[in-house]
Amino acid sequence: MSHRLHGILLGTTIRTHRSIPPHLISRAWFCSGRFRNQTHMESHASCEEVVGDSELLVKKMAAICNAGPAKLQFSCQVIADFDGTLTKYRVNGCRGQSSHGLLQQENPEYDKKRQELYEHYHPLEFSPTIPIEEKTKLMEEWWTKTHGLLIEGGLTYDGIRQSVANSTIAFREGVVELFEFLEERDIPILIFSAGLADIIEEVLRQKIHRLFKNVKIVSNRMVFNNNGHLVSFQGKTIHSLNKNEHALDMAAPLHDRLGDNIDAPTYENASVKTRRNVLLLGDHIGDLGMSDGLNYENRISVGFLNDNVENSLDSYCKAFDVVYLNDAPMWGVVKLVSQLCPSDGH
Numbered sequence: 001m002s003h004r005l006h007g008i009l010l011g012t013t014i015r016t017h018r019s020i021p022p023h024l025i026s027r028a029w030f031c032s033g034r035f036r037n038q039t040h041m042e043s044h045a046s047c048e049e050v051v052g053d054s055e056l057l058v059k060k061m062a063a064i065c066n067a068g069p070a071k072l073q074f075s076c077q078v079i080a081d082f083d084g085t086l087t088k089y090r091v092n093g094c095r096g097q098s099s100h101g102l103l104q105q106e107n108p109e110y111d112k113k114r115q116e117l118y119e120h121y122h123p124l125e126f127s128p129t130i131p132i133e134e135k136t137k138l139m140e141e142w143w144t145k146t147h148g149l150l151i152e153g154g155l156t157y158d159g160i161r162q163s164v165a166n167s168t169i170a171f172r173e174g175v176v177e178l179f180e181f182l183e184e185r186d187i188p189i190l191i192f193s194a195g196l197a198d199i200i201e202e203v204l205r206q207k208i209h210r211l212f213k214n215v216k217i218v219s220n221r222m223v224f225n226n227n228g229h230l231v232s233f234q235g236k237t238i239h240s241l242n243k244n245e246h247a248l249d250m251a252a253p254l255h256d257r258l259g260d261n262i263d264a265p266t267y268e269n270a271s272v273k274t275r276r277n278v279l280l281l282g283d284h285i286g287d288l289g290m291s292d293g294l295n296y297e298n299r300i301s302v303g304f305l306n307d308n309v310e311n312s313l314d315s316y317c318k319a320f321d322v323v324y325l326n327d328a329p330m331w332g333v334v335k336l337v338s339q340l341c342p343s344d345g346h
Contacts, residue, residue, distance in 0.1 A: 048325040049332055052317035060321065063298045064277045064340050076341065077275040078182060079290050081243070082193035082200055082219070084283035086175050089306035089327040091168045099195030099203065100146065102167035103160065110153030114146055125240060126284075126308075128315075132241070139239040143194070147220070147233055155222075155230040157198070164202045174330030176208055181334065183214045185341050188275075192243040192290045193219040218243070241286040279340070281333065285319045302333055 051057055064076070080086055083098040090096055101118070105111055121142040124130060130138070182189055189212070193200055197219035204211070223232045276297040280290060283304040291299055303320030305312055306327045316323045324332055 048328060050317055050323045057321045060298050060300050075275055076187050076277045078189045078279045080189060080191055080281040081283060081287045082191050083195055084306055085281050085304055086171055088170050088172050091170045097167050097169045099199045102163050102169050103199060104163045105153040105155050106159055107153045110149050113149050117142060117145055136241045139241050140237060143237050143239045151230055157224055157228045160199055160202055164206050169203055171207060172330045174334050178330055178334050179212050181337060183212050187214060189215045191215060191217050194238055194240040194243060195219055197221040240284060243290045288319060
């Protein structure tokens with residue numbers, strides 16, 4: 001193992017947790033350092049990391065690094081889920097809100113109806129006993145009903161702004177630094193979400209207070225009339241189990257949607273599809289499908305296992321190359337990309 005690649009797996013004493021199968025390696029370690037714009041990594045946030053197959057991870061990292069620093073900015077991209085991946089699972093000790101869940105319609109009766117749908121379908125989404133084909137149909141049913149209630153209930157864009165302002169949604173520590181690092185190196189970020197693009201954009205605007213030229217949103221996008229009322233949704237419904245490259249036609253640069261005039265290149269969907277190295281971030285095994293159809297050569301998948309760790313750890317470690325436990329901050333991913341895309345390659 002090279003010195004550089006060993007650095008990404010470097011940690012404190014290797015230990016085995018009794019709830020972790022013996023073939024898995026668990027490390028708790030601290031990430032620290034600074035980028036040119038002085039990030040907050042010196043806060044030394046702790047990240048509990050589990051790697052199911054360290055040799056495979058090192059092999060993938062070596063394949064990406066062997067492309068050479070000059071090629072990395074043209075060959076890499078990051079695909080990230082939004083709810084529970086870029087955002088925290090818990091905020092102030094309570095379950096954080098999702099981009100769907102934070103929405104409060106002007107008519108409270110419709111909030112109640114959407115909550116009833118959530119209580120019915122959410123347990124089905126994470127059930128380990130329902131076959132994926134059946135679960136996919138259930139998710140399509142859930143999203144279709146929910147979108148219908150949003151239209152019927154007279155949702156307005158002003159209502160979205162107010163809902164975000166009143167919400168408890170929050171980004172993981174390190175997300176801004178990750179975005180800044182990738183933006184400096186012209187590496188595109190595709191945010192895939194089964195939520196609502198218009199809400200995600202408003203969350204980015206209100207919670208981060210800045211825009212990124214390399215970010216695109218792939219999510220359910222609303223259509224509003226001249227009075228600001230929701231009248232329909234664009235394109236195919238994107239739910240938690242069908243987020244993949246076929247939805248790229250719905251992607252739009254963040255700053256275009258927000259009306260901001262950033263004088264910088266954006267990334268065409270066709271160009272994104274040809275990038276050979278993918279870093280995928282998700283909190284659901286179904287998120288691995290976000291890269292389906294992309295013609296990539298190397299993919300490193302990072303899973304955030306936020307809850308029900310003991311029952312789900314084995315399946316997550318078989319699915320993802322790296323798993324972060326218990327609503328971990330983003331510093332581990334920041335460290336990973338800093339190893340794959342060092343500053344001397346910029």
